[in-house]
Amino acid sequence: MTIDPQHSVKSLMSHTFSATDLEHHIAQLFLAAGSSAAEAQQVASNLVMANLSGHDSHGVGMAPRYIDAILEKNLIPNSQVAIRVDSGMLLGLDGQQGFGQTVGVQAMHLAFERVAQHGACIMSLAHAHHLGRIGHFAEMAVARGWVSLHFVNVMARATVAPWHGGDGRFGTNPCCIGIPIGLGDHAQAPFVLDFATSRVAQGKMRVAHNEGKQVPDGTLIDEHGKPTQDPGVVVVPQSNGAFGALMPFGEHKGFGLAVACELLGGALSGGGTWHRQADGTRAVYNGMLSIVIDPKALGTQMSFAQETLAFIDWLRQSPATEGTAGVQLAGEPERAARQARQKNGIVVDDATWQEIKQAATQVGVTL
Numbered sequence: 001m002t003i004d005p006q007h008s009v010k011s012l013m014s015h016t017f018s019a020t021d022l023e024h025h026i027a028q029l030f031l032a033a034g035s036s037a038a039e040a041q042q043v044a045s046n047l048v049m050a051n052l053s054g055h056d057s058h059g060v061g062m063a064p065r066y067i068d069a070i071l072e073k074n075l076i077p078n079s080q081v082a083i084r085v086d087s088g089m090l091l092g093l094d095g096q097q098g099f100g101q102t103v104g105v106q107a108m109h110l111a112f113e114r115v116a117q118h119g120a121c122i123m124s125l126a127h128a129h130h131l132g133r134i135g136h137f138a139e140m141a142v143a144r145g146w147v148s149l150h151f152v153n154v155m156a157r158a159t160v161a162p163w164h165g166g167d168g169r170f171g172t173n174p175c176c177i178g179i180p181i182g183l184g185d186h187a188q189a190p191f192v193l194d195f196a197t198s199r200v201a202q203g204k205m206r207v208a209h210n211e212g213k214q215v216p217d218g219t220l221i222d223e224h225g226k227p228t229q230d231p232g233v234v235v236v237p238q239s240n241g242a243f244g245a246l247m248p249f250g251e252h253k254g255f256g257l258a259v260a261c262e263l264l265g266g267a268l269s270g271g272g273t274w275h276r277q278a279d280g281t282r283a284v285y286n287g288m289l290s291i292v293i294d295p296k297a298l299g300t301q302m303s304f305a306q307e308t309l310a311f312i313d314w315l316r317q318s319p320a321t322e323g324t325a326g327v328q329l330a331g332e333p334e335r336a337a338r339q340a341r342q343k344n345g346i347v348v349d350d351a352t353w354q355e356i357k358q359a360a361t362q363v364g365v366t367l
């Protein structure tokens with residue numbers, strides 16, 4: 001996302017942490033809120049990995065909302081994934097309102113067992129609390145040499161307007177595709193396409209609002225359906241008590257993909273679709289349809305590996321256009337951010353850090 005580089009007093013105040021220190025702080029919150037030590041650590045490490053990957057929207061800034069959801073009893077610490085349907089390649093799972101960071105990983109491991117047996121798995125996961133960065137799951141699959149596709153819906157206050165609609169009707173419904181590139185000694189870093197179907201992620205509006213920044217034209221409409229550059233319209237209730245909305249990416253095509261994510265991630269998984277007014281609760285549930293394929297089982301492992309390498313090489317030969325660093329592949333910006341932030345630390349803006357400290361006091365911890 002390009003954010004207007006204007007500075008404000010708010011944006012000047014920030015805190016820099018090493019990944020390990022930040023993980024330690026955040027794990028304390030979840031431990032105090034009732035998670036086992038292992039769960040607290042897993043959730044904290046997943047959130048910090050989102051920060052490391054450059055997606056602060058899905059990083060530790062989500063922790064206060066998770067704590068609110070636990071206190072509301074809508075997010076249930078230590079829940080395990082339950083198997084609803086298990087028929088070979090098909091798995092129907094229920095996240096039982098557990099942390100997406102744990103039940104999502106459990107669900108992927110169950111899917112991987114089926115891929116090892118049958119060559120592919122179609123897995124649906126309903127009623128998981130926020131799954132965080134969906135690319136995390138695709139990265140687990142590509143690390144095994146497998147292709148993975150994910151369609152996700154978001155059950156929380158509707159923040160995205162339909163194409164040509166004037167208010168929020170659904171969530172930022174992410175879509176993710178992971179593809180391994182090459183094989184064995186010739187493997188290259190994988191393609192991991194992972195994005196919200198809104199022009200920008202809702203969490204990025206929270207970050208921009210906390211930093212006192214404006215966002216580009218065409219990103220948002222206000223509570224009256226009029227274009228605006230103020231991210232606050234989707235973060236805090238406006239004068240009439242209503243919120244503005246994010247626009248879908250890619251005009252009618254992105255809108256279509258968002259609807260597909262709602263129907264596949266929500267309706268097909270059994271988790272449900274969003275078709276009601278918000279009730280003010282803080283929980284965010286995700287439904288996810290995942291498809292994992294072993295190219296070996298399709299009989300194309302060798303040609304697939306060669307073709308992925310050949311095509312990526314072909315793309316990289318495209319000359320860079322003026323003012324750009326040239327062609328990048330999905331997954332590269334995240335890997336570059338990880339390197340940089342591991343070295344330089346993770347910057348958390350002051351407003352987000354104050355929210356985290358406030359959440360900590362809610363569960364009796366002083367950070």
Ligand code: NAD
Binds near residue numbers: 055133175331
């Ligand atoms: P984004 O707009 O930053 O796009 C990210 C994708 O684009 C990545 O695959 C990245 O590698 C690729 N990319 C970025 N710059 C590129 C370039 N120059 N060339 C080629 N590829 C490039 O991401 P977003 O839409 O803000 O989403 C951020 C995260 O939010 C994602 O991880 C998503 O899964 C997550 N999300 C989660 C939920 C949820 O409810 N769990 C909802 C929405 C979004």
